[in-house]
Amino acid sequence: MNCFLLLEYAKVFALIGAISIALMTGFNLGDKSNAVRNAWKLLNGTIIAYNDCYATEEDLIDAYKKGEELIGDVSYSRIQGVL
8 A cells, every 4th residue: 555545544544533522522421321320220131130129119110210311311411622
């Protein structure tokens, strides 16, 4: 491969990386993924307890509601000076 082609590849990958980081930062995807994981652990634990007869259907409904509260809506954080 010639140097010009490698330079173009580098530019494309740099652009993809910059866009990816902007999206992850702008939509707080790190925090959102933690919230989804915590909600899943809560609901999964309640389902296991329900299957072993340690939790009721009301407990399942409460765990679902708490999980939804943990996840919340998608929030967009605007960086000062950008957009």
